[in-house]
Every structure is written in structure tokens, then in C-alpha cells.
Amino acid sequence: MQTAASYKVLVVDDDPDIVELLQYNLTREGYEVSVAENGKKAIDVAQSVKPDVILMDVMMPVLDGIAACRQLREMGDFRHTHIIFLTARAEEFSEVAAFEAGADDFITKPIKPRALLSRLAAYARRDSQQEEQEKVIEIDGLRIDRNSFAVYKGDEKITLPKKEFELLSFLAATPNKVFSREELLNNIWGNDVYVIARTVDVHIRKVREKIGENHIKTIKGVGYKFNTD
Template structure:
């Protein structure tokens, strides 16, 4: 687990005033900070800087945040990097579109430094909790290695983005127990992160596409469970 002083954050926004404000507040807290002014440059900078967290504006020239997020998630080393979208209230912005692209969270502009630092601290706490997990789950033909974020079905390795992996791992750890969307949101995204219940449905659908429909069952009107029946 990294300390604050070694956590690296990439700030991506085409507004230099926002970049300067975020850079000032983050470096004052001991974070290492790099910056980019559009999505294309962000991808190049991410590959050189290797950030732990990316703060990504939505509306940018050259390559917007949604497209940049999708491209970053297609690069193996960034599949588990935390990506937080920055969006203006006036933008016609869909939370579902953000999470479909692979976002972990989003913040609404104007960015309040205290709220941002609190959000970053929440991600760090979850990283610390994940570092303490060192077991492997073998269930229903799947082998879920929670130390390497790897899922195996038979001889095939299945690659899942971090939130999809955490969701599968959480459900599989307590098979046949039904969890409501609210419980899943709280346990996977945390109480410090604002996401909608639809986010769970999006991630469940993506997990099913990769591991098969039979492992996760929908309990209508209640939620989801990992099925071993």
C-alpha cells in the first residue's frame, strides 16, 4: 500500500485555472502531480507518469474524457487505475455513460478542494483494505485470485476492470446470499462516492458478458446473488 507522499495523480483539464488550483491543493497534501490539457495528451502522460488516480475532465478538445477513459481502460496497466471524472453542472452528462466508459466516480464543478481530498482519501482506504486480502476463491468453475485481480474459468484467464472484479469477488465471497443494489453500492463504491443504483446493473451486465450468465442471478425487486444452485 502506498502512502500519500508516493500517490501519483494525473490532472486532465483544458482549463489552466482548474489545473493550477488542483495542482496546488494536491501537492500541498503531499501527492505527486502531473497534468495534461486534453484526452490525447492524458493517455501519453499516463503511460509515462504511471498515475494511481486520474482526474479527468469530460469536455475537452482533441479527445474528450469519455473517449480517453475508454482508451485508458483498454491499456492493461490502467485497468485498475482510479479514474474520477470532472464535469460541469451545465453539461448534458450521463452518469451511466461515465461508468460505462470505466469511471470509478465523478465530481461536479466547481471543484471543492475539501470534497476532492475526502474522495481521494476514500479511494486510498479501499486500496489499503484490498491490500490486506490475500485469499483465492474457487467456486462454480471460477478461480478468483484477489491478490492479483485475476479470474480464471477453466484454463482461460478473464480480465476484468477493477470495479467489475471487486463486484464479482464480493458476491462470490458469500455465495447464494442476496445483496440489494444499495448494499453493493456501499460495499464496492463506498459511502463517500456518489453513484446511482443503475451503476450496479451496468457492472453486473459487463461481468456476465465475460464470465457467463449463470453465475450471477437477479432476484427481481431485491438485488443480486452469486449462484451455485
């Protein structure tokens, strides 16, 4: 079972005061903490320590957080790492860009340590629950293996980032049931994680690009369903 003591967290920010604040609170809670001052250094440190969670600023010198996230997601070792952006930029376009790059969450500054710790605990709980769901879903020409986070379409193996995989497997577990964006946000990201409804649309589009357009159907004005009709 995932706990704080078994979680590795990489803190990436060019503001030493924020790094010190987060490192202090996370270490006190039992997390194993590494730090980096920019996106380029974050990639180097991540390859060394293999963190479970990366808390990363967006605006940084050398390599910004969006670019660093995109590069990490392209590496096989970090497809399922939780990447949470920390930023003072609260505009919606910044949030959409973050999720387009592969982020799991988006937290605006100033950071409230207790709220952040609660959010990390929620990720640990969901990871633990998913570890217990050792089953394979076979549906509509797809085989969705929850153990390996892999999707097979015939003989082709399709590897999805963690949130895309969770979204697909959640919909496929109850085929033809329509879920609203709010229901999908609550079940995939959790009640204690703030993301906009557009996040679901971004992830659905990415899943469709990889597995085909026909599996997930949009129900206009309502939400989405895994389609077997």
C-alpha cells in the same frame, strides 16, 4: 500501505484555473501530481508516469474524457487505475456514459477540494485493505485471485477492470446472499462516493458478458447474488 505520499495523480482538464486549483491542493496534501490539457495528452502522460488516479474532465478538445477513458481501459497498464470524471454536466446520461467507458467515480463541478481529498483518501484506504486480503476464491468453476486481480474460468484467464473485479469478488465471497444495489454501492464504491444505482447494473452486465450469464443472479426488486444453486 497506500498513502497520499505514494499516490500518483494525473489531472486532466482544459481549464488552467481548475488544473492550478487541483494541483495546488493535491501537492500540498502530499500527492505526486502530473497534468494534461486534453484526453490525447492524458494518454501520453499516463503511459509515462503510470498514475494511481486520473481526475479527468469530460468535455475537452482533441479527445474528450469519455473516449480517453475507454482507450486507457483497453490498455493493460490502466485496467485498475482509478479514473474519476470531473464535469459540469450533471445529467444522468452523462454519468451512465462515464461508467460505460470504465470510470470509477463522477464528480460535478464546481469542485470542492476538501471533499475531493476525502474521496481520494477513501480510495487509498480501500486499496490498502484489499492488499491485505491475500486469498483466492474458488467457486462454481471460477477461480478469483485477489492478488493478481484475475479471474480464471478453467484454463481461460479473464482480466476485469478494478471495479468489476471488486464487485464479482465481493458477491462470490458470500455466495447465495442477496445484496441490494445500495449495499453494493456502499461496499464497492464507498459511502463517500456519489454514484447512481444504475452504476451497479452497468457493472453487473459487463461482468456477465465476460464470465457468463449464470454466475450472478438478479433478484427482481431486491438486488443481486452470486448464484450456486
